[in-house]
Amino acid sequence: MTKFAVASAFALAVAAGAGTTAHAATDSAAAPTAQTQFCPYQTGYACFWVDNYKGGTMGKVAGNNTNYMNLTNSSGCTKYPGTWNDCISSLENQGTQCTVYFWTAAGYSGYWHSVARYDSIYDFGVDYGDAAFNDTISSNHWCTSS
Ligand SMILES: [Ca+2]
Numbered sequence: 001m002t003k004f005a006v007a008s009a010f011a012l013a014v015a016a017g018a019g020t021t022a023h024a025a026t027d028s029a030a031a032p033t034a035q036t037q038f039c040p041y042q043t044g045y046a047c048f049w050v051d052n053y054k055g056g057t058m059g060k061v062a063g064n065n066t067n068y069m070n071l072t073n074s075s076g077c078t079k080y081p082g083t084w085n086d087c088i089s090s091l092e093n094q095g096t097q098c099t100v101y102f103w104t105a106a107g108y109s110g111y112w113h114s115v116a117r118y119d120s121i122y123d124f125g126v127d128y129g130d131a132a133f134n135d136t137i138s139s140n141h142w143c144t145s146s
Helices: 003-013 022-028 125-129
Strands: 045-051 055-060 092-093 100-105 109-115 139-142
Touching: 092 109
Parallel strands: none
Antiparallel strands: 045 055, 045 092, 100 109, 100 139
């Protein structure tokens, strides 16, 4: 739901008296939204949010998940309402020992990006150089890619 984050960031920039040109709007696309839900520190979870920069509703997983259609999400994500499938825009790994791999399709298929232990991915375009990864995650696997 990056579009919402972009709109919010622009509104904040305008309210603060920052530049209101198209150039300012482009820059603010990467501006953080206020984080309201936090990943439990070093408790074995990988966490994810519906907006970039850990904005909006947070979900978390402690194990492997073969299909995010099975993960309940009440945030109002529109692609697959009620689920986390194709809804995630930022990530954090608070696992106890491993990297976690996030796949674009169910069953550890499609392609993946990883998050090292205690690392965060705030924006897929900025941090992975892959903006197209936004709102595609459908499965995750710990320690190895599959
Ligand atoms: Ca997907």
